[in-house]
Amino acid sequence: MAGLTLYYRGPLSSCNYTCDYCPFAKEWEEPEVLAADRAGLERFVAWASAWDGPELSILFTPWGEALVRSWYREALVALSHLPRVKRVAAQTNLSYALDWLGSADLATLALWTTWHPSQCPRDRFVRQCARLDAMGVRYSVGVVGLREHLPAIEALRAELDPGVQVWVNAYKRVEGYYAAGEVERITAVDPRFPDNRVYPSLGRACLAGETHFTVDGDGTVRRCHFIDAPLGNLYEGALDAMLARRPCTNAVCRCHIGYVHMPELGLYDVYGAGLMERIVEGP
Numbered sequence: 377m378a379g380l381t382l383y384y385r386g387p388l389s390s391c392n393y394t395c396d397y398c399p400f401a402k403e404w405e406e407p408e409v410l411a412a413d414r415a416g417l418e419r420f421v422a423w424a425s426a427w428d429g430p431e432l433s434i435l436f437t438p439w440g441e442a443l444v445r446s447w448y449r450e451a452l453v454a455l456s457h458l459p460r461v462k463r464v465a466a467q468t469n470l471s472y473a474l475d476w477l478g479s480a481d482l483a484t485l486a487l488w489t490t491w492h493p494s495q496c497p498r499d500r501f502v503r504q505c506a507r508l509d510a511m512g513v514r515y516s517v518g519v520v521g522l523r524e525h526l527p528a529i530e531a532l533r534a535e536l537d538p539g540v541q542v543w544v545n546a547y548k549r550v551e552g553y554y555a556a557g558e559v560e561r562i563t564a565v566d567p568r569f570p571d572n573r574v575y576p577s578l579g580r581a582c583l584a585g586e587t588h589f590t591v592d593g594d595g596t597v598r599r600c601h602f603i604d605a606p607l608g609n610l611y612e613g614a615l616d617a618m619l620a621r622r623p624c625t626n627a628v629c630r631c632h633i634g635y636v637h638m639p640e641l642g643l644y645d646v647y648g649a650g651l652m653e654r655i656v657e658g659p
């Protein structure tokens with residue numbers, strides 16, 4: 377993938393849902409935290425508007441749900457119209473009215489949606505997806521692979537348009553979680569499910585920190601969400617001076633948004649132009 381990819385995550389950590397596998401369920405911030413989140417995002421959009429370097433592919437990876445906040449919807453629309461932004465996408469639970477997407481450049485904007493079965497009836501989620509289809513929005517649909525949700529995951533796959541990418545995140549908190557036959561059932565829904573592993577990464581090549589980086593609400597640049605050491609600040613230094621080839625310093629990489637940047641796995645070739653929104657598209 378040519379250009380730079382980056383993940384933005386501001387201080388916002390609230391969500392309108394209460395998934396029991398998530399620490400951000402129904403958490404609400406103080407107004408001053410929300411104001412700081414909004415200011416940080418507006419500064420980031422201003423930075424991207426002035427950017428004249430390599431094309432950017434941006435994914436919003438909030439702790440909670442960002443698109444219930446107007447400033448994130450406005451940011452996505454604004455970024456989608458920028459000439460140096462090749463793709464802007466966001467991880468989202470799709471729990472809101474979708475009309476605002478009509479203002480975006482839908483050749484650039486995409487959504488990484490996740491269905492949370494305990495929070496949203498399947499028929500409501502499928503109706504939201506049908507609206508995205510009608511509007512021409514690019515999106516993937518994911519779900520956490522809890523065993524008790526397997527029949528619902530299969531039903532979801534059957535009810536969505538066959539062209540919609542459905543992915544399943546492996547439940548990794550319990551070792552040996554899946555019983556015989558369950559991995560095969562999930563793989564029938566998501567052929568890339570076997571990629572969901574914990575990869576040894578210490579000393580191995582990773583594009584995080586070279587052509588990929590993360591930005592937080594203060595502009596702190598890091599190579600990825602899993603290594604705390606800052607590389608610099610987006611608003612205070614030259615990005616060129618922060619980005620360089622470096623081996624991974626963590627023992628393992630356990631999350632799709634991390635290990636997808638390890639060249640040895642070849643996942644850039646698998647996802648191609650759909651890398652940010654997790655759509656298998658090839659080179």
Ligand code: SF4
Nearest residue numbers: 391393395398401440
């Ligand atoms: S929708 Fe996402 S952020 Fe919100 S509670 Fe569920 S897992 Fe957490």
Ligand code: SF4
Nearest residue numbers: 577582600624629634
């Ligand atoms: S392998 Fe994972 S933890 Fe290591 S640098 Fe890459 S994204 Fe970060």
